[in-house]
Amino acid sequence: MLAIRLYTTYGRRLVAQAATNEVLSPGEISKDGTIYHKVKSIYVDAPLSKGTFKGFFGSTDEVGILRLGLIWGNLDRKSENSAWVEGEYDYSTGDDSAAMYGPTPPVSTKAITYAQSGIIEPAWDQRRADQMRIDHERFEPPYPEPPRMISGLRKLDQEADQAIRTAVTHRSVTSTGFQSVARTHSGAKAYAPSISWLALPNNDVHFEVGEFDTYSSPRIEDNQIVSRRIEFPTRFARTPKVVTWLYEVSFGIQGHVWNSLKTEAKGITCDGFDIDVRTWGAHQSFDGARVGWLAFDDGDSKSRVKTGTVRVSRFEGWLHNQEVKFGGEPFAKAPALFHVLTVIDCCRDKDMKLSMDTTHVTSTGFRFSAGTWARDHNMTQVVWLWIAVE
Numbered sequence: 332m333l334a335i336r337l338y339t340t341y342g343r344r345l346v347a348q349a350a351t352n353e354v355l356s357p358g359e360i361s362k363d364g365t366i367y368h369k370v371k372s373i374y375v376d377a378p379l380s381k382g383t384f385k386g387f388f389g390s391t392d393e394v395g396i397l398r399l400g401l402i403w404g405n406l407d408r409k410s411e412n413s414a415w416v417e418g419e420y421d422y423s424t425g426d427d428s429a430a431m432y433g434p435t436p437p438v439s440t441k442a443i444t445y446a447q448s449g450i451i452e453p454a455w456d457q458r459r460a461d462q463m464r465i466d467h468e469r470f471e472p473p474y475p476e477p478p479r480m481i482s483g484l485r486k487l488d489q490e491a492d493q494a495i496r497t498a499v500t501h502r503s504v505t506s507t508g509f510q511s512v513a514r515t516h517s518g519a520k521a522y523a524p525s526i527s528w529l530a531l532p533n534n535d536v537h538f539e540v541g542e543f544d545t546y547s548s549p550r551i552e553d554n555q556i557v558s559r560r561i562e563f564p565t566r567f568a569r570t571p572k573v574v575t576w577l578y579e580v581s582f583g584i585q586g587h588v589w590n591s592l593k594t595e596a597k598g599i600t601c602d603g604f605d606i607d608v609r610t611w612g613a614h615q616s617f618d619g620a621r622v623g624w625l626a627f628d629d630g631d632s633k634s635r636v637k638t639g640t641v642r643v644s645r646f647e648g649w650l651h652n653q654e655v656k657f658g659g660e661p662f663a664k665a666p667a668l669f670h671v672l673t674v675i676d677c678c679r680d681k682d683m684k685l686s687m688d689t690t691h692v693t694s695t696g697f698r699f700s701a702g703t704w705a706r707d708h709n710m711t712q713v714v715w716l717w718i719a720v721e
Contacts, residue, residue, distance in 0.1 A: 333362060333370065354664035357472070444474055444532040446720035448667035450485060451526040453513045460520045462513075469508040470530060478530040479540050480504045482511065483576045483623050483671030485715075486525035486686040492679055494519045495590065498579035498621065499526045517581075525686070529669035529718065536635055537571070539563045539626040542578060543606050546619040555610050562603040563626060572629035573604050574638050576671040576716045579621035582679070589615055590683070593674040593714075594622045623671075625718065634660040637719045640673065641687060643702035645711050651700045657719060662694040666719040670699075674714035681709040689717075 334348035349362035360370045453464035470478075482501045489495050496519035503510045513524050531538050545557040563571075573596035582590045591610045598605040606624060610617050627636050637657045643650055670687050677683045687701035697719075703710050 333360065333367060352663065444478075444534060445664075446529060446531055446667035447471070447478075448527070448529045448669050448720075451511045451513075451528065453511075453524070453526070455513075455521070455523045457520060457522045460515065460518050462515050462521075464513045466511045467508060468511055468528070470506070473507040474530070474532055475506065476533060477504050477506050478532045479538060480509060480528065480530055481540050481623055481625060481669065482526055482528040483578050483669075484524065484580070485527040485671055486523070487580070487672065487675070487683055488522035488524065488686075489683040490520065490522065491682050492584065494584045495521075495580055495582045495683070496618075497521050497524050499524060500578060500621075501528060522684075527669055527671050529667060529720065531720065537565070537567060537628045539565060539567075539571075541624050543608070543622045543624065544579075544619070545608050545621070555616060557608045557620075559606055560598075560603060561606050561624065563601075567601045567626070567628055569628065569630055570599055570601055571626045572638070573599050573624060573626045574716055574718065575606060575622055575624045576673045577620060577675075578623050579619070580675065581618040581620065583618050589676065589678050589711075590617070591615055591676045591711075592617055592620060593676075594620070595673075596624065599626075634662065635721045637662075637666075639717055640714050641670070641699060641701050641717065642674075642712060642714045643710075647702060648708065648710075649700070649702035649704055652698055653700070654696060654698050655717070656696040657694075662719070662721045664721065665692050665694055666721045668692050668697060668717060668719050670715050670717040672713070673716040674712065676711040676713065677703075678709035678711075681705065681707055683710075684708070685710075685713050687715045692719075 334352075351361075351363055353361040355361055355366065358368065358370050360367050447470055449468065451466055451468065453466060455464065456462065480501050482499060484497070484499055487495070487497060489497070494517070496517045497513075497515055499511070499513045501509050501511050509528075511526050511528065513526060515521050531540070541561065543559060543561065548557045548559055550557055575594045575596050577592070577594065580592060589612055591612060592608070594606065594608045596604045597607055604624075604626070606622060608620050608622055629636075637659070639655065641650075641655070668689055670689060672685065675683075675685070677685075682705050684703050684705040686704065687699060689697050689699045691698045701715060702713065
């Protein structure tokens with residue numbers, strides 16, 4: 332055993348490991364200068380649904396942990412028929428059978444597999460309206476079961492004074508890969524959209540994902556705001572963190588009018604949240620938008636999931652080779668990185684050329700270049716959401 336990580340339902344975590352740790356390759360880890368091969372992580376469910384952790388029993392030496400057990404106590408003090416009761420470890424004989432009594436409960440285990448991410452640049456004919464491009468992507472390595480998937484708009488490249496009706500998505504997700512889809516519709520064209528994607532394996536982090544389409548939803552406040560309550564498929568033990576982004580945007584031909592759009596999560600509880608999609612400014616509106624959302628338990632995953640935003644203003648235009656630090660506890664290895672548009676605020680009298688590129692992703696941060704590469708632009712701001720997952 333090279334390391335152990337304990338979780339509670341209150342977000343506290345205990346990690347016991349070497350002073351220096353470095354992931355050399357999948358399954359190969361260096362700890363304090365010693366290289367270990369065929370390393371894997373195992374997740375073990377708590378043996379007591381109404382239990383409390385009391386401590387350890389076992390033995391160790393200067394090399395590492397040789398023998399380790401967990402001592403659990405039953406919280407139901409009034410029950411005389413509990414399958415498990417507290418006990419003592421007999422250090423004189425080395426007999427651990429007295430530490431826990433009763434039948435051995437079933438313990439579920441599953442290997443923790445890691446997230447994967449990528450960028451897709453579809454082959455695109457900028458002269459054609461109503462295009463659809465489908466690409467087949469493979470997971471390397473494949474997952475033991477189909478992962479949860481999210482994707483979104485990484486780049487928009489649109490001609491001035493033209494309708495914007497650009498959408499991306501994913502489908503047919505299996506344990507080995509998926510299909511990505513990019514399209515324009517309703518007579519619209521695009522220069523070159525780009526897709527960012529992230530695969531979330533079924534491991535010990537509680538994720539919930541979904542999409543929201545504004546097309547069939549009522550508008551409020553002069554047709555500028557769409558809001559809907561989203562209920563989580565599985566309730567969180569405590570209030571999760573929720574982030575949102577854009578899958579699809581649709582603006583009509585409006586001449587020298589601003590195309591402004593943003594999305595955010597409000598009123599977050601353990602059961603759900605309010606998703607808010609809006610434009611702003613006098614006489615502004617949007618035809619439609621499709622928004623993605625991700626909710627996760629921020630308490631017990633601070634070293635496994637990190638999020639943030641990159642904002643570029645009119646005066647900055649294009650930020651080149653900037654650095655983002657993740658902050659907090661570093662990842663055990665370089666994470667999968669997902670980055671997508673979440674706020675757009677540009678005038679349509681100029682080409683809308685918005686993109687973010689990332690490089691040098693490490694366990695502590697990454698570098699990026701983002702903004703508009705158009706020499707003559709009319710952008711007030713653009714914001715990308717980034718999500719890093721181990």
